[in-house]
Amino acid sequence: MNDHRRCQETVAKLQTFLDRELSTDEVGVVRFHLDNCPPCEHLFRFEDHLRRLVKIRACTENAPSSLREQILARVRTSDLNRLTEGPR
Numbered sequence: 001m002n003d004h005r006r007c008q009e010t011v012a013k014l015q016t017f018l019d020r021e022l023s024t025d026e027v028g029v030v031r032f033h034l035d036n037c038p039p040c041e042h043l044f045r046f047e048d049h050l051r052r053l054v055k056i057r058a059c060t061e062n063a064p065s066s067l068r069e070q071i072l073a074r075v076r077t078s079d080l081n082r083l084t085e086g087p088r
């Protein structure tokens with residue numbers, strides 16, 4: 001099975017998924033993968049949580065968007081590395 005490719009596709013779509021801008025078909029594919037892939041599900045929850053956190057902080061402290069970008073970039077890099085390396 002080519003699971004890593006699926007994971008990368010899902011991770012690539014995660015932002016759009018969270019923005020609720022995917023088509024119904026794509027949502028189904030992403031949801032199905034998340035339900036069957038704990039690492040991606042974990043990443044999804046983390047991103048979802050992070051978004052809420054950033055939103056709250058942005059309201060209260062006016063956090064610069066560059067900070068958010070930095071956090072997201074770091075998270076994505078580390079998770080992608082883990083996904084492409086596969087389980088150990």
Ligand SMILES: [Zn+2]
Pocket residue numbers: 006007008010033037039040
């Ligand atoms: Zn996955």
